[in-house]
Amino acid sequence: MKEEILKIITDYYLNSGDFNGFPLYNFDKNYTDLICQLIDEDKVEVLSSAFVINPHIKALKLNIDKEDQKREVINNGDSVVLYPTEKYLKELNINSEKPFTKMLLDGQEQLKILFFDIEILETYFQDPRYKVFWHDYRGSIVVSDEFYGEDLESEYIKDFGLGYHKEKLYEERVVGVFLGDLAELSLNAQLKWKVNYLENQQDYLINEGFYKNLILGEWVDEVSIYDAILDEMIVINKMCENMGIPHLFNKTYKPHTFEKPEDYRIMFLPTLKNYYSFILALEKIIIHNINYKTFTTTAKYIKPVERKDDKGNLKHSLNMMSEWLKQNIRTNEDIDELIINPLKSIRKIRQVPAHEIYSNQYDKLLYKKQNEMIIETYKAIRSIRLFFANYPGNKEIEIPEYLITGEKIRIY
Structure with a gap:
């Protein structure tokens, strides 16, 4: 009878479709002694609601003490479920191409x-x-x-x-x-x-x-640096509204969702092609997304800059931003070093695949380069938000707590 009990438990596990355990209550008789013997022999193991939330699947390796397992069987506790052990199943040498x-x-x-x-x-x-x-x-x-x-x-x-x-x-x-x-x-x-x-x-x-x-089913409150940049952009645009000037960024994106631009993420394979695709995405999100009208608009406490230079040529958006920030913000910080140069480096790297034929390469150092690039970009965008926060009324604008503290921003 003990072998028959073992066969019932094993067949149920193998044929259930989802590798489920056999519920103790499915036996029409009390086989407590025999089941306990099978536990001692390392042929059957027990899960119950006393050990896990869902005992009907073998989710994790728990190494539950045999005496505790037998106690659940003897007490016929709630949701007691029986499984053939890994040791016993391996002895059966079950074949599968998968x-x-x-x-x-x-x-x-x-x-x-x-x-x-x-x-x-x-x-x-x-x-x-x-x-x-x-x-x-x-x-x-x-x-x-x-x-x-x-x-x-x-x-x-x-x-x-x-x-x-x-x-x-x-x-x-x-x-x-x-x-x-x-x-x-x-x-x-x-x-x-x-x-x-x-x-x-x-x-x-x-x-x-x-x-x-x-x-573990725990809430994860850490935020990717990629999402942090998108959140910073949203806050900056809200500050622009209060300042009475057009949004700095023509478009904002939804952070904390799957709805983000393609290639705006960590590289999975460290190749030059993937690195340049990431740089291109970053340029579209930041550089090409800058609204030059932000810098040409007159508002309270804000002086605009000219769209054209002395020769009548249109200024690049980053040059306009540099001029505009220096004209409207008093700081001991080097604005070009803090904000403009990191953003210009994105454009500079982007010029390689745009204007040159290059050979794709595999290089794990590209992981480090990508991390360095996204960190410097975040510092630049965050600095803009910090400067804008000093404008009257902007301190009242709601800012996500993690952006203020910077403690939960992660590079994965």
């Missing part, structure tokens, strides 16, 4: 995070049949609406997270995905991910925000 489904068949936990070469994401970003939604430290992959229903191997990843090498950290980015999501992919899709599977899994860790949010 590598990640095989891991669940062997009893591994559904929320186990597996790490892959980040290059796997480029295959989706470069393929218009897919949409990759990215937000700070996590994202998802879906099939584009116009291709939905076609034979795309059911490639849907509900959640993937940014990971790092434990020693190299930001020098080596990887992608982490839940085993449960990978196991639902088709054979071809699983094999594609398997090619990018990192052998030394123990050398990598997932981003703290991803772990807190999706594993």
Whole structure:
């Protein structure tokens, strides 16, 4: 009878479709003693609402003491669910062509995070049949609406997270995905991910925000520096309204959402092509987005500047901004060094792919260059907001607390 009980629990796990545990209440008789023996023999393990929120899936490896497991069975506690152990399942040597489904068949936990070469994401970003939604430290992959229903191997990843090498950290980015999501992919899709599977899994860790949010269910109050720039731009435009001048930025974007310009994000693959695409996006959002009418408008306490120089040529927006800021703001700071030069460097780098033929290169140092560029850009935009805050009435404008303190702004 003990073997029959073990078979019932095992068959239920393997054939449930979602690798669910067998509820204790499904037995029509009391098999407490036999189940406890199976627990002692490392063939059955117990989850219950006393241990986890949802005992019907084996989400995480918990290593619950056997005596505690048996106590739940004896007391017939709420939501007691039985599973074949990983040790027992491996002894069965169940075959499957799908590598990640095989891991669940062997009893591994559904929320186990597996790490892959980040290059796997480029295959989706470069393929218009897919949409990759990215937000700070996590994202998802879906099939584009116009291709939905076609034979795309059911490639849907509900959640993937940014990971790092434990020693190299930001020098080596990887992608982490839940085993449960990978196991639902088709054979071809699983094999594609398997090619990018990192052998030394123990050398990598997932981003703290991803772990807190999706594993622990905690609220993550840190903000990406990319979103911080967009928030600063919104505040600056509100200040312009109070100052009686046109918005400094012709367009603002929605921070903290997936609705952000393409390539305005961290690079997943450190290539020159991706770096220049990022620079182009940054130039469009900041430089090309500057409204020269802000500088030519007369308002209370504000002196405008001329649109043309002495020779009758139109001035560039950044030159106008430099002249306008120096004319209207009294400060010991070097405005060009603080604001103008970092923004001009964006335009300077952008000139390379715009006017030269270049060879694409793979270079992990580009991660560092991108981080340095976004930091300097943020400092410049933040400085504008700080200068504008001194205008009468602008201190009354609501500013997100994290922008004021700067404590929760992160570079992922």
